[in-house]
Amino acid sequence: MELRYPNGKKYILDKTAKKQPKPSKSISYSNRGMTLEEDLNITNLFYLQKGTAVIHKKPTPVQIVHVDYQSRSTAVIKEAYFKQPSTTDYNGVYQGRYIDFEAKETNNTTSFPLQNFHDHQIDHMKKVVDQNGISFVILRFAKTEEVFLMESVYLFRFWDRMLAGGRKSIKKDEIETVAHPISIGLHPRIDYIPIINKILNRKI
């Protein structure tokens, strides 16, 4: 289940920190306190302001059932439901090229569960690749704060292996073999554009 709501994540993180006051955990989060989504939003804002790229997170898709028009100016949504997204969460443009990615994190340390992705997202990524778009996933191992950019074509291989009855996750050393590590910085937090440059240079 993928239920997210804006500004909610940080509070959940805080609660977790209180419930599990293990020294290793609190050190792990202490100089961050941010989710992958927040890091990427800040990164994309940095790119936007610098004129590097125009990448946005799509709004969470919601099925609106009832709206209360309390006054002329205020409309309050009184009943709505989260919908399964039909695409990936992030897209935009870099030097004319279409950029499209999904970002996921895990608390696992030795593998990345494929259940983080959905059929329709894989389908969407395949369509983007067919259209010659730049399609990838950003994977974060939360405990070690390691972030990787993995091109979708590799995700498809691991996905197909699972569908053929194979393992339901990607081993971390498999990710290290095919994906690009992203070092975490301050400005921007998750500097993935240099890796896009690598990918583009390789394709040309």
Add this chain to the structure above:
Amino acid sequence: MELRYPNGKKYILDKTAKKQPKPSKSISYSNRGMTLEEDLNITNLFYLQKGTAVIHKKPTPVQIVHVDYQSRSTAVIKEAYFKQPSTTDYNGVYQGRYIDFEAKETNNTTSFPLQNFHDHQIDHMKKVVDQNGISFVILRFAKTEEVFLMESVYLFRFWDRMLAGGRKSIKKDEIETVAHPISIGLHPRIDYIPIINKILNRKI
């Protein structure tokens, strides 16, 4: 104010038809009954299924305030508000290139009001153009069912003219001069990709 909610538009259209049963109007809508948004969604689905392009409408941005988790499986959003979109409504990829557009319609017959657009949307379009993305607006004159694709660079001119104290709309003959007419078909309804080809061929 831009308040839209899914599946709501058609009902509004039906009500209007009942309130204003002028022959000219009912004829105008009789062989359509669809809004510009619905026409574009069908067109984009056609492109998607044919493998022509991958273009999606972004979800309506909503600020979620309260979610009721009634059971383990059902989350009901009980309080939420419409947010101003920070980008345009449609984007995606065509042959590796980033496509980005906004679609608007008017009931006016001789001009297109610029109030249909917002500052931040114009800003977004300018950033997309700077990144060498394909940025445009699709304009529909509802009464005559005429649809035009106008590249954003022309919209900026009319926008800047307004900011400089000029007229708050684009005259229809100005649109006819700089924009590309799109003939309305059945499959797809609003076939804009041939115009993208023109634009791309001109740029190369």
